[in-house]
Amino acid sequence: MYFQLKPPSIAKIRAKFIIEKLGNYPRNIDNINLFFTGRTGAGKTTLSNRLLGSDYFLSTGHQDCTKEINLIEFPIGLKCFDTPGVCSDELLENYNRVALGINQIEDCPIVEDLTLARYRENCSAPQEENLSISEFVNLEFQPDLIYYLIAPEKLFTRGDRQYLRDLLKFHQNVIYVFNMFVNKQTGVSYFAKEANIQDTATQISKVHHKVLGQHSQPVIIGVNCFTGEGISDLLHQSYMMLKGNKGKLFKELIQYQQQKTPDEYVN
Ligand SMILES: Nc1nc2c(ncn2[C@@H]2O[C@H](COP(=O)(O)OP(=O)(O)OP(=O)(O)O)[C@@H](O)[C@H]2O)c(=O)[nH]1
Ligand SMILES: [Mg+2]
Structure with missing residues (x-):
């Protein structure tokens, strides 16, 4: 076959409009601190890149095994934090815990300082700061919303449940984001x-109900961080x-995507 024509990906087009809207947002919003957490390799960095429509982290080679707390700052007041992964290395997990203001795991090296890498639009390299824990705490980055990335084929084991x-106990605004891995070439899920998905959802629900009570329903959604499928649902749930x-920003992002995507797709 000489030519292989593929239809454009709607998910990619939509992601492009998120960054466009954030760049042209007419007014400042109240500060929104959005955190990405989850197990090492679950897809936190890939999702932040896909969601923000821009390969911020990929460009600097920081995407694999994030060790610093990476912060993307948008001038309108949105801050997105990509944190070190949990459940692989206890020291890395303690960095994650410090970033989110939760208690560190005892009996393992306690974190006393950390590196905050700030990414801003149009800057090729991040600005890195070494901060003591108290300096970081004084910056008061309280999470407004947390995306908890989960790779359901890896199940939700004891370490995940403890985390x-x-x-x-500290934060209730958590959306559980199942990253449905796809083959990068074919886009087919694998x-x-x-049964893995059901089991993982059941384990999460049990912990969620135990800590927050039976009335609190966990919000679990499926996305593919790589292709961007499911991101509209993620924005809707965030709203x-x-x-x-604060929620209004997400509503406006959805409306903007809905307005612009059909024309762009046809073009
Ligand atoms: N094949 C495939 N690979 C994916 C998909 N989503 C993410 N990946 C890859 O999985 C690897 C881990 O993803 P990351 O986004 O770096 O994971 P992370 O949660 O940020 O990991 P840490 O920073 O180490 O905690 C990367 O090499 C991604 O390219 C997918 O849908 N399909
Ligand atoms: Mg990462």
């Missing part, structure tokens, strides 16, 4: 079996969870 228990002025 989630600790997280929920790995996670229905529902944040509500008020």
